[in-house]
Amino acid sequence: MTGSHRHIGRPVPPRHHDRLVRGHGRFLADLRAAGTLHAAFVRSPSAHARVLGFDATAARHDPRCALVLGPDDLAERTAPIPTAWRLPGQPEDTIPVAAHTARYAGQPLGIVVADTPTAAEDLAEAVRLDLAPLPPVPTIADALAEHAPLVVPGAAGNEAGRVRFGSPAADITSALARAAVVVEREFTLPRVNHAPLEPRGVLAEYDPGTGLLTVRASTQSPHSMRQDLCAVLGLRADRVRVIAPDVGGSFGSKVLLYPDEAMVCAAAVALGAPVRWVESRAENFTGAYQGRGQRTTARLAVTGEGRFLAFDAHVLADLGAYATQAGSGPHQVTALTLQGPYHVDAAAATVTGVYTTRVPTGAYRGYGMQEAAFIRERLIDEAARELGLPRLELRLRNLIRPEELPYTTHTGLTYDSGDYGAVLRRAAALAERPPPPDPPWVRRATAVVAAVEISAFAPSALLEAFGIAWSGWEGVRLRINHDGTVTVHSGVIAVGQGIETSLAQIAAEGLGVPLDWVRVELGDTDTAPHSDLSAQASRALTLAGGALVIAARRLADRMRALAAAFLSTGPERVDLRVTAAAGPASQDAAFHTADGARITWHEVAHRGYRGWGRRQSTDPVRLEESVDFDPPGLTFAHGAHAAEVAVDLGTGRVTVEGYWAVHDSGVLVNPLIAHGQIAGGIVQGLGQALTEEARADAAADPLTRSFREYTVPAAQDVPEDLVIEHACTPSAAIPGGFKGLGEGGTILPPAAVACAVAAAVPEIAHTLTSLPLTPPRVRAALRAAGIT
Ligand code: SMO
The missing domain is CATH 3.30.365.10 (Aldehyde oxidase/xanthine dehydrogenase, molybdopterin binding domain)
Structure with a gap:
């Protein structure tokens, strides 16, 4: 034995x-402390406005009220939240807890603490705000327009800094000159909500006797929350304890300390009593940081024989009203991973951060790699169409071969192990099946796409090289x-x-x-x-x-x-x-x-x-x-996904009828957990492919405030055939040989689905550059192509 x-x-x-x-389970809402008081927030109803007045007289005179902190009170009690990952040239490196100007609808301007959650909400509504409206900046295009209103007062513009990764410009130029075909497209990856089952929440207890602040929070990162709380509240690290109880999903939305969370802690310190806040779904839709949000111009240059010569992109990143610690991070990772598992003579990408008057964006499962995969795989398909080459063949011709590993990309990532071709061929083989008889208004096709996934995010030296103020x-x-x-x-x-x-x-x-x-x-x-x-x-x-x-x-x-x-x-x-x-x-x-x-x-x-x-x-x-x-270097997981879609030419509805994923996540510790992680990621990615978009109107007011307007996949949307296989090449960098798999499933579904739709209806392929592929969007493309 x-x-x-x-x-x-x-x-x-x-x-x-x-x-x-x-x-x-013990989630935040299950936690009770004796004498707990309840918090609610006064949030800005408007996307951009100066706060001239915050009148809480009525609330303060109510017997149910324990405390109100408005912008002035918060300014006395809090410092801004520091930013850990900045773009060169970024004008701001903090997010205020005390805001005298609202820069997005839903921004917390003050906190009310009362004896019950309902009382707190009533009293927060009773606070009278005097707001002087400022012009909204709802989109990247609005932000970069000439004479655009400034989001950051006194800044030179709405650009939040810029960084470039990859080959020298001369290499790109010479590759383009040698190309038989250059495919260039503009891609739009909309903002999305993480929609965790459990929204955010905090229970903060302060003991005035010992000076000890104990914070229970639905967070992904207790230690960094503690560091940020110390900076914001001016407390010593040994007097602050952060505990994460059961956390009902996070997906990147609970990585950072938020201003409202900091306010709950400031209120607990002020009162010397436990204060709790459990976020409502509506608050989560408007106040929690969102994911993605990028507009990218990208091109792929290829020879007549289908050899890749250059990938080149300019990513415009919608950072929202403030650059969060992870605001530009995902977009930088898009630039770093655009090359994917392929050989190419040159690859480079520039990221420009852009401020808008919407809730800040940040990390979301797949962290820029989903965006990179969508852009890259769509470009490859478009190149295949122009060259008249089979799509799978074009990919196989350019994949990095196992004997070439370790392989260093143009952005300096060193891929360690795996067999990209074997995994891609396996996914293609799994997806092969005779098509069922379809009615004439249905078109059906399958596409196979591939990606490499950064995992084991470390070592500390690498984080330092990227200017990230965190250890790995x-x-x-x-x-x-x-x-x-x-x-x-x-x-x-x-x-x-x-x-x-x-x-x-x-x-x-x-x-x-x-x-x-x-x-x-x-x-x-x-x-x-x-x-x-x-x-x-x-x-x-x-x-x-x-x-x-x-x-x-x-x-x-x-x-x-x-x-x-x-x-x-x-x-x-x-x-x-x-x-x-x-x-x-x-x-x-x-x-x-x-x-x-x-x-x-x-x-x-x-x-x-x-x-x-x-x-x-x-x-x-x-x-x-x-x-x-601290490992010697990154470890790269990789995978290939195949999607079979049926497109209803009448309604524009895209149905994913089959989905096959092959992943190399190194040594699997628990195949059940690996399956759950990848399956969950795939379904989340399918939501982003087909339905999910955090929309706002021309005033930058959020239009998606509940699950009525924001549709996530339900059980009936999961393809009946969802097959996951593993190829296990152990990581040499990690004792035990493990590779990451938490995000892998999420990276490829939008690329797989869009490429399959392009294959099913080649007449609209060139339009499939924006997500999600909702029926109205697909129907409009079908109509423009004269198909319906
Ligand atoms: S998007 Mo994640 O929490 O690295």
Whole structure:
């Protein structure tokens, strides 16, 4: 029973499933503290206005009211939220908590605290705002128009800085000159809402006696929230504790500290009482940062034989009213990953950040890579059409071959491992099936697309090179307790992805103990190792998991050495075996020698704790290991997706009838979790392909404020044939060989669906450059092409 991989690779049901299904989850709205007061916000009804007055007299005189903080009060109590990732030339590097000018509809201008949530909302509505209107700047085009109103007062314009990655301009020019065909298109990737099942929320408790602020928040990143709270509230790090309870989805929307979250904490400090806020769905649609939002001009140059010569793009990024810590980040990643899995003589992209008077944008699952894949794969299809080459053939001709890895792209990314061609061919083969008989008004086709995914977002040196003020390393603390049970602490957190189960599997595997002896504790800055990025960027499993592999190996060796000493033999002569046992612990683990001597795992731990080691040497026996892991470089997962679509020529409705995905995510720790992650990502990506768009009107007022106007995929929208396969090339950079897979599923669906629609209806292919492919948009294209 000592064979390797008893736990890694097993489809163990995720631990949180049973707990959540039975109603034992503890989400923000489930948390109560004695004497909790409730917060509501005074939000700007207008996208752009100066706040001349904030009159809370009526609210303050109401007996239900505990506190009101308006812009002036907040200015006294808070500093702005710092920005960690800036564009060169960006005029601002903070977001105010105290705003005297509203720059987007829904921006929080003040907070009201009362004894019930309803009272807080009533009193917030009773605050009288005196607003002097300023002209709205709803779109990128409006922002860049001549004499456009300024979003940032005193700035030179609405450009929020600019950066360029990739080949020198001369290389692009010479590649273009050699091209037989140059395809150039403008792409529009609209803003989208993350729509997590659980909106945001904060419960802040301040103890005036100890000066300790304890914040429970539906966040993706407790440590960076603590850092930002310290900066905003002027508090010491040792007096601020941030805890993430169960988090019901985040997808990038809970990465950063928001002004309204900071206001809840400021109110708790002011009152010396617990203050809670649970975001409403409407607030989430208007006040939570959005994803994507880009207009990109891009071109692909190819030879007559279909060899790629150049990718070249200019990304205009709609950052919204402020450049958040992750505002330009996704768009920079679009520029960095445009080349994808292909050979090309030159590749370059410029990113220009643009301020508009809409809610800021930031991270969203797929982080700029979905945008890059859509642009690249559509360009390739358009080039294939112009050259008269089969689309799959054109891709296969240009894919980077496995023997060329490691391969460094023009933007300096070094792809480590995988077989891009094998994965693409497999996806194409899976999708092959005879078409059903369709009525004459239906056109049907399949497309196959490919992408490389940045995972294991680190090392710290790389983040520094990109000007990101965050570290990339991840730490774990692994402890064998006195009774032999195991506790893992990590700074990454669970957001529903199952990381607590995967980490338990890695620890159990490395130590050689039963899985249920391992407990994983996450999400508390008081006990977790430091983590800047935590559960973002497909990195939790690779980095915390990699650290855990190292820690478990060290502790396993130490336990073995101890056991051997107790048995008066050498470590190479003892063998750890897990056996069935009677009693509550259904399994037992013991070290055995060939001649029948044995000592249980529990006893080794117990005697180790009793100080046995001290009698042998001056070092105490330490059954705890802390490992900080900063990998040598990025690890790249990759995948290919095939979509079969049916296009109704009458209605313009696109139905995804089949979907096949092949991913190389390295060594899979838990195939069930891997499947769930990728399937969930695919469905989320299909929503962005077909229905999702966070719209606003000409006054920059949000038009999508609920699930009535903003349609996410429901169960009946998931293709009946949704097939996921894995090719597992272990990562050489990550102990354990893991690669990321949290975002992979989301990256390719818009590209796959749009390319399949282009194949089904080539007459409208050139128009398929904007998402989502809603029936009105497709119908308009069909009509313009004279098809309906
Ligand atoms: S978009 Mo993510 O939370 O890296």
